[in-house]
Amino acid sequence: MGADREGGVRRRPVRAVVYAACGAVLLAGCASMPDSGDLRDVESTPRQDTQVRVFAMPPQENAAPGEIVQGFLEALTSDDPSYDTARKYLTPAAARKWRPEQGTTVLADGPSTESDQGAAAREDPGSLSYVLAGTRVATVDAQQAYAPAKGAYAKRLHLSRDTKTGQWRIDTLPQGVVMGKSDFQRNYTPVNKYYFASHSSVGPGGEPVAVADPVFLRTRVDPMTQVVRSLLNGPTNWLGPAVRSSFPTGAALQKGASALTPDDQNRLTVPLNGQAARAGEPQCAEMATQLLFTLRNLTPTVDSVELQGPDDRTLCELSADRAETVAWHSPAKGPGYLYFFDSKHRLVRIAGGSTSTTAVPVPGALGQGDKEFGSVAVSRDEHTAAGVSSDGTSLYVTALTPGGSLGSAVVTSTGTTKDDRLATPTWDAQGDLWVADRNHLDPRLLMLKQGSGKPESVRVPGLSGQIKDIRVAADGARMALVVEKDGRQSLLIGRIERDDTSGEGPAVVELRSAAPWLEEVTTMSWAGDSRLVVVGREQGGVQQMSYVQVDGSVPEGQAPAALTGVKAITASEDERVPLVAYSEDGIVRLPSGAQWQKVVKDGTAPIYPG
Structure with missing residues (x-):
């Protein structure tokens, strides 16, 4: 972590908490936490294991403004699902307004950070600005759709010092997340969601034709649940006019559903809300087909899905082999x-x-x-x-x-x-x-x-x-x-x-x-x-x-x-x-x-x- 960042802020070791499912894994500039033992700083950075999750550390007491900026940028590349640690670098008001889910900007070498010492800052010692700069290579929007980008990136962070605690915090920042290309490649993975072509069918039975809709998900933040939610939210804006979804309008996971995982028979149970439960059997089979094509693109371990309604009633169950007969999949x-x-x-x-x-x-x-x-x-x-x-x-x-x-x-x-x-x-x-x-x-x-x-x-x-x-x-x-x-x-x-x-x-x-x-x-x-x-x-x-x-x-x-x-x-x-x-x-x-x-x-x- 932190390999992409450079500039005016003094570099410091990145402090993070890592949970390793098995074995000892070394992470660049991060503190590692195995199942037992103390935190320890490590020097080298082999490629991260997919079972390892990295969590940023909160700001230290009396951290300097540059350390607050650096810590915040490091926190953006962690595996914290809701960026709770990153919000600790913000004032309470800024934390409430910040929407990291609005998108990700990917820079060639990560954001450089330069202090912007203007006249206002000199007059107010409790106010300081930094400029995040770099060269854009891509963006990922709120629908998780990737698009190449180019040109300069320059956004301002403003920090203020709390008059009571004396602690520096960020009070103004751009919406979304920014990181360097190598951090993005480590933190995100591409996945195809599947919908059906609106005006195409194949064969005498008129099978619907599956269409891939690529998105990028955070690799180690419950990707299976992420991709199911993304599928239910509908296709990306670019592809949307050419495809349809068999999920009824308003279909979603049941409230509180998370950490979807297959059972020991490689069957995934997906709890859906009442809107989804209104679907008839043929429509439910198409819904399950969309899920299977999507999930098997993420991981080949899912052999079947069971869709459940709010009362734990089985709406339908479909195997991967059966899905290939429901829709045409190239x-x-x-x-x-x-x-x-x-x-x-x-x-x-x-x-x-x-x-x-x-x-x-x-x-x-x-x-x-x-x-x-x-x-x-x-x-x-x-x-x-x-x-x-x-x-x-x-x-x-x-x-x-x-x-x-x-x-x-x-x-x-x-x-x-x-x-x-x-x-x-x-x-x-x-x-x-x-x-x-x-x-x-x-x-x-x-x-x-x-x-x-x-x-x-x-x-x-x-x-x-x-x-x-x-x-x-x-x-x-x-x-x-x-x-x-x-x-x-x-x-x-x-x-x-x-x-x-x-x-x-x-x-x-x-x-x-x-x-x-x-x-x-x-x-x-x-x-x-x-x-x-x-x-x-x-x-x-x-x-x-x-x-x-x-x-x-x-x-x-x-x-x-x-x-x-x-x-x-x-x-x-x-x-x-x-x-x-x-x-x-x-x-x-x-x-x-x-x-x-x-x-x-x-x-x-x-x-x-x-």
């Missing part, structure tokens, strides 16, 4: 095949989980090689394919069945060069096909419902630049776009709105950056419910491959192994499936825990369904 729908074009221009495929390098032509026209194609997309059910001709002028849709014909082009482009014509098409789970026409004289984003019929024009309000590539999420509620402007290629995420009541047709709205540090994006693919794999280059850097989250954060864990000359990449929302790339070495794949392996030397345009 990570559970792994690809049947990997597809690519071979040296004879045929669309061929290899079983998705296979280590084989032997590919066979798909049934139908695309497997015959009579026409050369530059890119292809296979529908999520793997019954239909959409191919763009090698010159980029024409889009064809054909069934992957024996005897399937190519037919006429369903979309054509009049761009002057291949790069100004049709981009790689993309399918969502509902069966709708999307394609971008990059013609700079007549740029278009188009959707073909069920891959057929007249293409609908898709509005992109607020777009600044030209769309170069798109990938729709399986849920059909979000789209990733590569947009070029002034020689820079940015990766953006937009929310898909399908409501036709306005008469204006579908739209991709509220574009936001998913990788603001990249100035060139070569290729990208969805690689999870809220994660993409991107090949790109930072300013002044070299091409590299990395994972990014749709909210612009960088997921924990290692980036994919380096690969040179990457021209295309494909991944699946099922993260167990290997990455596959088209590089100077041909078609290669990256199994988990292994190095890149060659599939075929002569092949192009690899894709998984979608």
